[in-house]
Amino acid sequence: MSEEILGSLKKAILEYDSEGAIRAVKMAAKNGMDPNLVLDAMTAAVRTVGDGFGKGELWLPDLIGAAEAMQSAIPIVVEEIKTAKITRQSLGTVVIGTVQGDIHSIGKAMVSAFLVAEGFSVQDLGVDVKHERFLEAVRDQKADIVCMSALMTTTAPELRKVIELLKRHAIKDKIKVLVGGAGVTEEFARRIEADGYESTAARAAQLAKRLLGK
Amino acid sequence: MLKGFSRRIRAFDILSEQEIQAIHDGTLQVLENTGLNFFHERALKLFAENGCEVDFATNRVRMPNHLVEECLRKTPSSFEMKARDSKSDLRIGGDTLYYMGGAALRIVDLNTWDARPATLKELDEACVILDSLDSVHMFADTAPYTDLVGVPAVMTYLVDTASHVKNSTKITLSAGSHGSEIFNVKIAKAIGADMLAFLGVSAPLTYHRDACEAAFIQAEAGFPFYIVGSDMMGGTGPATIAGSLISTNAEILAGLVLLQLTRPGTGIVAGDYTMPLNMRTGDPCFDDLGSSLHTVAFNQIMRRYKIPIFSNCPGMSCAKTIDVQSGYERGMSSLAAAMSGANVIVLHGSVFGEYTFHPVQAVLDDDIATWVGRFIEGFEVNEETMATDLIDEVGPIPGSYLNKAHTRKWWKTQQFIPKTAERSTYPEWVRTGKKTALTYARERMEEILRNYKPVPLPRDQNDQVDKILKEAEAHYGKAGLL
Numbered sequence: 001m002s003e004e005i006l007g008s009l010k011k012a013i014l015e016y017d018s019e020g021a022i023r024a025v026k027m028a029a030k031n032g033m034d035p036n037l038v039l040d041a042m043t044a045a046v047r048t049v050g051d052g053f054g055k056g057e058l059w060l061p062d063l064i065g066a067a068e069a070m071q072s073a074i075p076i077v078v079e080e081i082k083t084a085k086i087t088r089q090s091l092g093t094v095v096i097g098t099v100q101g102d103i104h105s106i107g108k109a110m111v112s113a114f115l116v117a118e119g120f121s122v123q124d125l126g127v128d129v130k131h132e133r134f135l136e137a138v139r140d141q142k143a144d145i146v147c148m149s150a151l152m153t154t155t156a157p158e159l160r161k162v163i164e165l166l167k168r169h170a171i172k173d174k175i176k177v178l179v180g181g182a183g184v185t186e187e188f189a190r191r192i193e194a195d196g197y198e199s200t201a202a203r204a205a206q207l208a209k210r211l212l213g214k
Numbered sequence: 215m216l217k218g219f220s221r222r223i224r225a226f227d228i229l230s231e232q233e234i235q236a237i238h239d240g241t242l243q244v245l246e247n248t249g250l251n252f253f254h255e256r257a258l259k260l261f262a263e264n265g266c267e268v269d270f271a272t273n274r275v276r277m278p279n280h281l282v283e284e285c286l287r288k289t290p291s292s293f294e295m296k297a298r299d300s301k302s303d304l305r306i307g308g309d310t311l312y313y314m315g316g317a318a319l320r321i322v323d324l325n326t327w328d329a330r331p332a333t334l335k336e337l338d339e340a341c342v343i344l345d346s347l348d349s350v351h352m353f354a355d356t357a358p359y360t361d362l363v364g365v366p367a368v369m370t371y372l373v374d375t376a377s378h379v380k381n382s383t384k385i386t387l388s389a390g391s392h393g394s395e396i397f398n399v400k401i402a403k404a405i406g407a408d409m410l411a412f413l414g415v416s417a418p419l420t421y422h423r424d425a426c427e428a429a430f431i432q433a434e435a436g437f438p439f440y441i442v443g444s445d446m447m448g449g450t451g452p453a454t455i456a457g458s459l460i461s462t463n464a465e466i467l468a469g470l471v472l473l474q475l476t477r478p479g480t481g482i483v484a485g486d487y488t489m490p491l492n493m494r495t496g497d498p499c500f501d502d503l504g505s506s507l508h509t510v511a512f513n514q515i516m517r518r519y520k521i522p523i524f525s526n527c528p529g530m531s532c533a534k535t536i537d538v539q540s541g542y543e544r545g546m547s548s549l550a551a552a553m554s555g556a557n558v559i560v561l562h563g564s565v566f567g568e569y570t571f572h573p574v575q576a577v578l579d580d581d582i583a584t585w586v587g588r589f590i591e592g593f594e595v596n597e598e599t600m601a602t603d604l605i606d607e608v609g610p611i612p613g614s615y616l617n618k619a620h621t622r623k624w625w626k627t628q629q630f631i632p633k634t635a636e637r638s639t640y641p642e643w644v645r646t647g648k649k650t651a652l653t654y655a656r657e658r659m660e661e662i663l664r665n666y667k668p669v670p671l672p673r674d675q676n677d678q679v680d681k682i683l684k685e686a687e688a689h690y691g692k693a694g695l696l
Binding site for chain 1: 614616618622639640641
């Protein structure tokens with residue numbers, strides 16, 4: 001039975017079917033399955049799509065479709081974890097968003113998808129995210145990493161402002177800050193004291209793992 | 215049957231109705247008053263028997279208008295061709311666009327850009343690559359190389375043909391020169407496939423003996439024909455596009471009359487290979503603006519006649535290297551040909567005119583050909599593609615279409631994913647070694663040669679083809695041509 005449920009969950013994600021994923025996750029809960037097993041199954045399915053993307057066989061709509069199907073089912077699993085009073089297994093928690101004044105979402109969505117595929121727990125704050133909102137989310141989620149995107153050279157300076165804010169609240173040293181987007185270069189990232197920069201979403205997720213020593 | 219590309223956009227017209235009529239009338243006038251020379255006794259007799267005014271002393275044939283009109287009516291608006299594998303069958307005509315691989319003398323070195331004779335291995339490799347490319351549907355006759363190491367000149371066409379049929383299921387054009395057509399007819403029979411016969415005019419207004427002889431032999435073997443007019447404007451044809459349209463058209467229609475009198479109902483695809491003369495060098499001015507204007511008007515006239523259309527110019531560039539010039543010349547001329555209704559376009563692999571060829575160019579042309587083919591297929595406008603409900607659902611920012619099933623269903627049909635274009639992000643481009651389209655094309659060519667296996671010719675047919683080549687060699691040896 002469990003195998004069957006996990007199979008239909010993976011299938012739903014590989015078919016970018018959010019409703020199917022939610023149905024399968026509810027079924028898993030009803031059957032008292034270990035929520036971490038359910039998470040593992042979803043992560044594996046998204047990773048399959050991420051691998052296909054990396055090989056050039058699958059495309060952005062596939063990647064986002066799979067990640068979204070998983071993300072839509074996650075709240076149910078998280079609820080299960082709380083009820084069962086167990087620990088959520090994850091590589092770490094990432095808070096991600098596009099900085100204030102910048103509404104570009106696609107690069108950030110790609111990074112989110114790859115982080116999910118690697119097994120991170122991802123809190124996506126969306127676009128045009130105020131500096132303080134990053135700070136709040138890092139605190140609330142007890143995040144290990146904050147990822148920020150800036151597509152334009154005019155919004156890249158916002159990255160520095162968020163980093164300054166994190167410093168002022170003595171949080172910067174406790175977490176890792178990753179920056180990216182077309183408005184950012186490796187050199188700029190170093191200058192603003194970010195912990196990392198990558199030029200592709202897939203490598204950004206790998207960098208996140210390395211920074212946490214995973 | 216190979217699907218090719220289906221033109222769904224309305225064909226581009228460059229001439230008004232009155233202009234077409236004037237060119238048609240001018241053509242009939244040339245055929246009736248000026249006439250053409252046919253250097254072949256049987257052809258002259260055939261024309262005389264069918265009401266043409268024939269001067270046997272000068273070989274001049276003048277054709278009455280009604281005969282030309284009658285032969286136009288006998289020419290089918292499309293015809294089918296059978297390949298050695300039914301998957302490669304063709305239906306030439308209508309709104310279908312196919313591409314034919316290019317032809318040249320020599321292979322060009324990608325590092326020095328020097329031209330040199332190709333080896334037999336390079337010949338086979340080029341044929342394998344052309345076979346592997348989905349946008350190549352046919353092989354040219356004297357192609358890809360006619361200067362082959364260790365092969366006597368008179369044998370090269372047949373050695374080319376043998377390489378086509380052994381390395382590809384795709385249909386090939388049959389050269390008619392020095393009797394090669396006799397052996398092509400045998401090869402076609404041996405492999406159970408049709409070939410498209412080539413009938414070339416010698417401008418101005420002349421059909422030589424060899425061309426006529428090959429036409430009779432191949433028409434009687436049941437081959438459909440590609441008739442090609444190739445005036446050089448200002449040299450072997452009038453310098454004006456309107457004038458050379460009349461001379462080219464007269465040449466094509468005269469060949470058409472010969473074929474319809476020989477075997478009524480013969481399938482014909484009418485080809486335009488007219489281009490300006492390079493007034494500095496005396497060479498053909500490949501892929502010049504004038505050749506595209508000529509092609510577009512020629513195609514419109516053939517659409518009016520309901521005769522399938524062959525555009526020979528696009529694959530020929532004046533560039534000596536694979537560069538910006540070769541890219542824009544090939545792209546623009548093939549788009550002009552396709553938009554005006556071409557059913558076959560010659561494109562893949564020729565680098566400089568008919569002088570040099572390289573399979574890397576063919577790999578690049580695969581992207582040009584598919585881009586152009588997809589362009590003339592247009593796009594669908596219906597309730598689903600207009601997506602008004604979806605636009606309503608997504609709304610303004612932060613709405614996104616990236617996560618929608620509609621996007622997943624449609625996106626690939628609405629854009630083109632080239633195989634050799636550089637499209638990465640700037641940092642990725644730097645990180646991966648600053649590749650260009652040429653680098654990708656070289657990599658793709660090498661990948662094809664490593665992994666692609668064409669459908670082999672059955673052993674017995676392979677042996678028969680080899681036997682026919684030996685027979686040809688003996689024939690040419692006896693004639694002192696080797």
